Amino acid sequence: MAGKPLVIPLDVRLMGWAANGLFAVAVVMGLGAVAWWVARHPAWTLAGITVVGDVEHQSAVTLRAHLGPRLEGTFLTVDLQEVQRLFEAAPWVRRAVVQREFPNRLRVHIQEHVAVAWWGEAGSGRLVNRYGEVFEAHPEDAQADRWSELSGPIDRAAQVYAVYQVLAPVFERMGREIDRLELNARGSWKVVLDGGARIELGRGDADVLLSRVQPFVATLPTLALRYGQREIESADLRYPDGYALRMRGVTTLTEAPPARPAAPTTR
8 A cells, every 4th residue: 555645744844945045045145255255365456557558648657656546446356447437537548448467467558639639729728639529638749839729619529620620731722720710609610820810611511611611712822912912811701602801901992082172251
């Protein structure tokens, strides 16, 4: 006669499940404690930071000296995103890529900004890089005195630099460089050349502005020759079929004729 299957009471089964659950929790907590101890063991203390890449304006020694003491944690626990943020907050650093280098070092690859122009006024401490991004730094380059000034809404800095790249070679054909390129809040462009000439370009994108500047530059030598190679004072290119030009020492106004003497009165 077959025996009846053993029926385990519900309370006994619940106690078994609870015991198994507590054991699993204990194992997890134990492993966590071991991992915590291992991660913070002195053997994993950061031994140093290797900085590679662009270090023309910020030397590797300077970066390590200023940012190293601000890092928290060990080789295993240090927050790589926080390390990246600290390095990218340093002057001239555009981008930093941080990696762990076994067994106890960090390797940071630096990409610096390459300044191409001033943003706002020269010497303001705000520069534009070759990607059209504005950043803050104080250059000591000898070339800084030759950089142009770009100005406009900060969120359109990339567009301002793109227009500058299109127009600068055109003005170079007439032997001039752009001292300043401005985009005002109404979307109108203005150029100031190195000789002081102010040129109103009007509204539009780079192609529209180029279609106005090219005829101006092409016809200007003929006008300059006609008026004795005089310097440009200002020009307005906003006309649909031409432009208005003012040259130093040239005027289209005529002097008023001298007043006639009053006739003698008779009695």
